[in-house]
Amino acid sequence: MDHKIIVITGGTTGIGFACAAYLSNLDYQVVITGRSKENLEKAITKLGNNSVGVLSDTSSLTDIDDLVQKVKNQFGKIDGVFINAGIFKASSFENTTEAIFDETMNINFKGAFFTIQKFIPILKNPSSIVLNTSIVVFKAFANSSIYTASKAALESLSKVLNIELAEKGIRVNIVSPGVTETPIQKKSGMSDETIDNLLEHFSKTSPIGRIVQPTDIAPIVAFLLSDGSQVLRNEKIIVDGGTTL
Ligand SMILES: NC(=O)c1ccc[n+]([C@@H]2O[C@H](COP(=O)([O-])OP(=O)(O)OC[C@H]3O[C@@H](n4cnc5c(N)ncnc54)[C@H](OP(=O)(O)O)[C@@H]3O)[C@@H](O)[C@H]2O)c1
Numbered sequence: 001m002d003h004k005i006i007v008i009t010g011g012t013t014g015i016g017f018a019c020a021a022y023l024s025n026l027d028y029q030v031v032i033t034g035r036s037k038e039n040l041e042k043a044i045t046k047l048g049n050n051s052v053g054v055l056s057d058t059s060s061l062t063d064i065d066d067l068v069q070k071v072k073n074q075f076g077k078i079d080g081v082f083i084n085a086g087i088f089k090a091s092s093f094e095n096t097t098e099a100i101f102d103e104t105m106n107i108n109f110k111g112a113f114f115t116i117q118k119f120i121p122i123l124k125n126p127s128s129i130v131l132n133t134s135i136v137v138f139k140a141f142a143n144s145s146i147y148t149a150s151k152a153a154l155e156s157l158s159k160v161l162n163i164e165l166a167e168k169g170i171r172v173n174i175v176s177p178g179v180t181e182t183p184i185q186k187k188s189g190m191s192d193e194t195i196d197n198l199l200e201h202f203s204k205t206s207p208i209g210r211i212v213q214p215t216d217i218a219p220i221v222a223f224l225l226s227d228g229s230q231v232l233r234n235e236k237i238i239v240d241g242g243t244t245l
Contacts, residue, residue, distance in 0.1 A: 003029040003050065005078040006225055007071060009058050009115060010085030012039040014182030015132065017046075018214030019082055019221045024050035026222065031071055031078075033058065033085065058085040058111030059103075061118075068118045080128040080225040081119050083112045083154070090188045093145040101146050108150035113157065116172075125169030130224045131158055133236075135178045139244045155236070162233045173224045173232050178202065178240025180212040207242035216241075 006023055010016045011032025020030045024047050032047070033056040034040045040053040052074065056067040071078060086108045089100045116129060123129075133151040136144050161172045179202045185195045203211045217239050223229055224237065238244065 003027060004080075004225075005029045005031070005071075005075045006080045006082060007031045007033070007067075007078060007119065008082040008084055009033050009056075009111070011082075012036065012043040012053075014184060015177065015180060015214045015217050015221075016082070016084040017043055018218040019084070020047055020051060022215070022218035022222055023225070024048065029075070031075075033067060058115060059106035061114055064111070064115050064118050067115075068122060071119075072122050077122050077124045078119070078127070079124055080130070081115065081123070082130045082132065082221055082225065083115060084132040085111060086132065086150075086184075088144070088147045088184050088188045090143045090190045090194075091146070092143050096146050104146045104150050105153075108147070109153045112154055116157075116161065120165070120168065120170065123168070123170050126227075126230060127170050128225045128229060129161070129170060129172045130221055131155070131172065131174045132221075133174050133176050135176055135238060135240050135244050137176065158234050171230070171233055173229060173234065174236040175217060175221050175224065176236050176238045176240075177217050178206075178212050178238070178243045180214060180217065180239075182214055202243055205243060206240075207245065210241070212239060212241050 006028050008016050008020050011020045012034035020032050023030050029050050031052045033054050035057050044051050044053040054067050056063040091100050131154050133155050136148040137152045158172045199211050220237050220239050
């Protein structure tokens with residue numbers, strides 16, 4: 001049987017890794033990216049035979065070109081891309097520096113934009129692109145202005161892509177996670193106490209009574225990447241345990 005081939009940007013930890021593990025268990029071939037060699041090697045060891053790792057910084061167009069070339073050389077055409085690589089730096093609007101602005105937009109939006117653009121020639125007809133955005137697009141959180149703008153930009157792109165890429169059989173849909181327990185919080189600059197309070201708040205106020213885990217997101221992403229979602233366009237699935245109801 002032919003394996004379906006999916007590229008996951010930022011597949012070494014958190015949501016991306018959980019999706020890679022879920023898909024490789026379903027016999028997909030997954031290609032994951034990340035910047036940390038150590039994390040990439042750890043992830044590939046855990047994922048096993050159905051996985052390939054490529055060190056690639058999504059904010060670098062040269063790295064994206066190299067990634068596409070490597071994937072093309074090894075697999076030819078692919079079935080989908082999960083645009084997942086992303087960062088969050090907690091900062092009030094007034095304290096957001098140009099460096100935080102550029103880093104966030106370059107990874108979360110520019111990287112996503114050009115990754116999609118450069119993968120188009122090797123996407124099959126039909127194929128699926130899934131964008132990882134966030135509930136911040138419709139529910140305001142303090143200290144997340146540039147992160148929120150980067151995710152809103154990504155969501156707005158989805159509509160246009162669904163029109164422009166329709167004739168190539170490429171569909172674009174969105175997964176919008178709520179606060180999910182991953183390494184992103186520790187990398188955000190928030191103190192351990194703030195993170196604990198945040199996770200406790202979302203556990204207590206959620207209808208599911210606990211924080212969302214990356215493994216909760218994986219089956220949703222797998223569905224959007226699968227043939228079962230072939231007629232969906234610009235659909236957004238909110239995976240937040242009901243916290244924004
Ligand atoms: N956790 C949440 O509460 C939450 C909620 C909504 C949406 N999201 C979104 O989910 C996505 C994944 O985040 P996560 O929560 O799973 O956090 P995470 O564990 O920190 O995962 C981020 C992944 O992206 C990679 N990455 C970061 N910058 C990169 C770059 N420049 N080039 C390539 N890879 C890069 C990381 O690897 P390296 O560090 O090695 O580069 C890692 O594999 C992000 O887009 C985030 O915005 C998260």
